[in-house]
Amino acid sequence: MMAQGFRLIGESTPRMDGIAKVTGQEVYSSDIHFPNMLHARVLKSPYPHARVKRIDVSEAEKLGAIVVTYREVPDVVYCPRLVSTPEATYKDWRVLTGRPLYVGDPIAAVAAESEEMAQRALEAIDVEFEVLEPSFDPLDSMRPEKTSIHERIMYMGKEIKIENNIACTMEIEQGDVEKGFSEADVVLEREYRTNRRYHCQLEPKTAVVRPEPDGGVTIWTTTQSIHNTRLLIHEIFGIPAGKINVVKTALGGAFGSSIQTNIVVPIAVALALKAHKPVRLAYTREEDLHEHCSYQMIFNLKLGAKRDGKLTAGSLEAILDIGAHQIQAYPLLGCLVGWWVSLYKLPNLRYVGKAVYTNKVPSCAMRGFGNPQITWAVESMMDELAEELGIDPVEFKLLNHVGLGDLFWGQGPTVKSIIKSSGVEEIVRRGAKLIGWDKRPKPGEQRGRYRRGIGFGRGFHTSSAGGPVPGTAVDYTGAMLKVNEDGSFDYITALMDCGGGTLTAHAKIIAEEIGVPLECINIVRSDTQTTLYDVCTHASRGVYAGGMAALQVAREVKRKLLELAARVLDAYPHALKIRPDEERSQGVIYVEGVEGREITIGELASMARHKNWGTIAAVASVRQGSCPPHFTAYFVEVEVDTETGKVRPIRVVAGADVGSVINPKLAEGQIHGGFAMGWSMAILEDTPYDPENGDLMNRGFINNYKLPTPADLVPPDRFTVFFANTYEPTGPLGAKGIGEGALNPVAGAVANAIYNAIGIRFYELPITPIKILKALREREGG
Amino acid sequence: MYINKLNTHIIPFKFEYHAPKSVEEAVELLSRYGEEASILAGGTDLLVKMKQRVIEPKHIIDIKRIKDLTGIREEEDGIHIGAATKLRTLERSKLIEEKLPVLHEAVITMGSVQIRNMATIGGNLCNASPSADAATPLLALNAEAKIVGSEGERIIPLEEFFIGPGKTALKPDEMLAEVISPYLPENAGTSFMKIGWTDFDIATVNLAVILKLEGEVVDECRIALGGCAPTPIRVHKAEEFLRGKKLTDEVLEEAANIVSGHVRPRARWRRAPPEYRRAVSRALTIDALTIARKRIEGLEVNRGED
């Protein structure tokens, strides 16, 4: 049931950092400057696979630059992402390397008085390489005769051997798959291949590091987790954690690319420690493109169903191209099976996942963490299967979907919980009605140049990685709330706002719960030294997990406020209420029904000071006991130009079940952004490699990495967003997440729409105009 | 070590900056520094190339302060456009919109407002990209290039201006001063078409058409094609084929086949293979001719809208 009677929840309110951002006053990491600060540049491998035979930095040093090479950094092998427990963490990174594994792998770094001088110093470094055989495709990489990319890596403090470039694997079997397929009336088996996309976050990776007199460092950086950044720097450099302070700094988006500590951070630390001066290392867009991308996946997917539409079995073989390093390959293998089995009920299933090294930019989580990839494949196959069975895809999917009361694998086999709220039926049925699903054309029936089609895709994502038992993912957060003497509140959290308005949502939850105007809540700019641990803003957990800590401290502070007010007002605490007084920008505590017995929170806090009652405050460290799915459904109408292969979106209807909607306009924004990203994933983006030099073919935004513009998307009057009427009992005031679910089903919906328009299915992303035209011509020809 | 040089942020090498106030001064600098110098207009191509280290000029000659190089003039022989005139100025010019609609249609597709505020028409032509968007309409318009150098002035047809990718007929001591576009024939219909991967992308293929009918029969047709050969080109064969013919479906098809036959693959084509460019140049030819005819007939053109 939808939450009723809220004052702020469900109302659209401007984000609290909005003015600073739109007026250009927000301070991002690259805006941080200090006197005497040096600028750094990184020397990168021009070869995809090589060994440094000789490196001479003397010319660079003659130019006055501070230089560090792979020989001077701590000899520590680490994993830059600290979200998982040691059992699920494989380590194969060093700060700088003498054995580069992809074009762009950092070998040395320089710092000088300006970026120009640093660049000149960088170009003065002389390196001789021994070039090794690279591999660019995971299938090729696994061949036994291929050169090892990593011979040994670290796991649980021990060296382990890597065979056939397979970084890690996972296998899961439930029920009897062969029997399941033999019971099926229709079985489909297909191979799907996704693209490898760049995150395209607004802000390229940056770190500013200031060495402190006590031997510590202060760090401003692009991160989704200030605490994990601190822990990693502690692990690599051995500086006591208390002397490493990572400052919460506004983040210009990340989409998962700063879950791990970005390589700029340890490099800048190494330089700052050597230079004894602050160092700023801000990547250019071209460098950023050589730093992170999404996981490319090759799926062999098989599903079987009975004539009545019930799925009987499924098998999935997934090969992941992880690039040159592991960031979270093993946790991803777990999540991937979780996403797969939590879409539709599979009574019998088998899963084999393999993560494979290649000599390419390391892959990391990108909005949805593998979910958009597998959902594209599953939603494509479910559409195909429905057609084979002669059942409407909407009915077929509803019949089999994992919903209310079902076991949900969410974040993989170690994080299972029961679904307690679901708006799937509601969003699917209402979406189908709004788009005119019944009137959609028959696939491939149209003639003429421009052909339109409607596609449907549904999906979900977890909200957080919480669960009833510990599992292999760390997921808890912390919050502090204190009442200031004027009746305002300081809210302190380590949780990062990646740009989605997450902390505004926390403030709304607090203001709603206590009963004060929103502007009373001050979000404190804090750092690792003054906050409780928060794991990371990822996994769509900002509102669901972080908001729960905010709610708990709000409840506690409210209880204390009422207790103190009870003394002053000579009433029982449970008889007291708090109402917002917008004029005084304050909450007022009053005795219901008794006139005149009231006190503002400011008066009470001030009195607490004069009477030495102490600060009214609360602190909480909170772990969520589940990670409920938020659900989405997309209905997309497209138009295919059969002469040019170009596809245009015509209309979008998107329904989302996010539990209580904290801030509708921002939640809608997530859907619009999710669609844009999914659209682009479906038809446009990729990072192909040039086999001749092993480098990316599109190395920058001007050099060909293109994104859709507003003119390529759907105007707001043809884009309908609606929310389900649900309430998540485990969420803060009924809320779940939205960030990733907003993206996950889009590519599937678009692919199905293209099929509906022209009657051709594509098993490889992106579905570019070139591929569409080729397929159309081949069909005509043959 | 290209990876370590590639960026769109830092220019680490040194150069001398000159800001001449007159064409004479600029020409004098050009003849002094020759190939070591680069002219800077809007810089939207030049600075990208410098940051990516494709070129490292020792002298930069900024021509933005030369008044004689900017502005749009109506003269008897046509419209004269100063080489340093901004695309944004052309976009906002009623004269260009009314008299050279095919150029206007191209200019509004180029880059973003921010780019058009900096970029110049001369820069677009002198950069000599095979898919330069201002080049195809101007080729179709039979425009001429007015060139100045230490030897004086010369005027050549734009068709002779483009020599290869990034190469023009300019000598090291010469610069483009003006583009002169003759007026359109009376009652001509025009169309500019462009295909890129996004709305804010350079053209994979672009095409400009100028069409004049005599009754239902083609009196004159000019077709220019971009992105399909080492330079933007005129497709004279298709023009000759169309003369004297009615624009039936068959005729359109045949004209389109002739145009697509002019696609000359280049080794460095990464955006799209030759087959794709052929297919699209066919489609764009038919589209452009159809739209140009509709415009002559005063019919509304709304492509791809619902």
Ligand SMILES: Cc1cc2nc3c(=O)[nH]c(=O)nc-3n(C[C@H](O)[C@H](O)[C@H](O)COP(=O)(O)OP(=O)(O)OC[C@H]3O[C@@H](n4cnc5c(N)ncnc54)[C@H](O)[C@@H]3O)c2cc1C
């Ligand atoms: C983001 C972006 C989007 C773009 N989109 C488009 C697009 O859609 N379509 C398109 O066609 N182009 C596009 N461009 C390319 C560019 O903006 C245009 O080609 C522009 O017209 C160049 O003009 P400019 O004044 O900036 O040239 P500059 O960069 O100043 O000069 C370009 C070249 O011409 C030379 N030059 C300039 N003026 C003269 C002169 N008078 N005489 C002799 N030589 C001269 C310079 O030395 C240099 O070699 C885009 C560029 C960017 C960065």
